[in-house]
Amino acid sequence: ARGSGAPTDSRRGQRPxxxxxxxxxxxxAELPGxxxxxxxxxxxxxxxxxxxxxxxxxxxxxxxxxxxxxSLDAQSxxxxxxxxxxxxxxxxxxxxxxxxxxxxxxxxAGSTACILLVFGQSIMSCANVGDSRCCLATASGCAQLSxxxxxxxxxxxxxxxxxxxxVIHKRVMGELAVSRAxxxxxxxxxxxxxxxxxxxxxxxxxxxxxxxxx
Numbered sequence: 001a002r003g004s005g006a007p008t009d010s011r012r013g014q015r016p017x018x019x020x021x022x023x024x025x026x027x028x029a030e031l032p033g034x035x036x037x038x039x040x041x042x043x044x045x046x047x048x049x050x051x052x053x054x055x056x057x058x059x060x061x062x063x064x065x066x067x068x069x070x071s072l073d074a075q076s077x078x079x080x081x082x083x084x085x086x087x088x089x090x091x092x093x094x095x096x097x098x099x100x101x102x103x104x105x106x107x108x109a110g111s112t113a114c115i116l117l118v119f120g121q122s123i124m125s126c127a128n129v130g131d132s133r134c135c136l137a138t139a140s141g142c143a144q145l146s147x148x149x150x151x152x153x154x155x156x157x158x159x160x161x162x163x164x165x166x167v168i169h170k171r172v173m174g175e176l177a178v179s180r181a182x183x184x185x186x187x188x189x190x191x192x193x194x195x196x197x198x199x200x201x202x203x204x205x206x207x208x209x210x211x212x213x214x
Contacts, residue, residue: 112130
């Protein structure tokens with residue numbers, strides 16, 4: 001994703017409209033309003049699998065990278081880069097989720113997210129919400145950097161039940177196949193966003209590219 005960018009491909013499948021979005025920013029330093037040379041050579045990529053419409057995925061495409069950059073700016077202690085990056089990604093996702101919900105609390109749209117930060121030639125950081133995946137292909141094989149968050153996982157199913165929800169046919173409330181996502185999809189008086197697929201956690205992986213053979 002350096003230089004001219006990265007190739008992308010998006011297919012609608014059987015849905016009546018395309019609800020997925022993708023963002024590729026080869027150099028965060030080129031973002032409007034970013035005058036910090038530290039971001040030169042830092043790349044950002046994100047894929048967003050929307051459901052219930054494209055409003056949430058479009059919001060993430062347009063806004064999430066800005067939240068990530070501002071959250072990185074806000075980190076004051078970089079003695080542990082992994083902890084600082086993890087905190088920045090978590091804060092960015094939580095803030096962006098809240099901002100989207102604030103645009104229209106009744107909007108039923110939601111989206112998964114999988115984002116990858118490439119810090120120069122040494123470090124990749126991947127964060128995901130939901131079941132969109134990121135894999136690192138190297139000369140020695142393929143490594144999965146993301147971690148699926150679905151109600152088929154025992155820990156996720158238990159979290160949903162603890163919050164008052166249920167899982168049937170491996171779907172949250174019998175409907176959604178992911179257990180965490182951005183956005184909301186209200187069902188009557190049930191607080192589904194907070195108990196089922198509201199953003200509560202964030203998977204995070206960090207890999208040094210030289211150790212991965214890339």
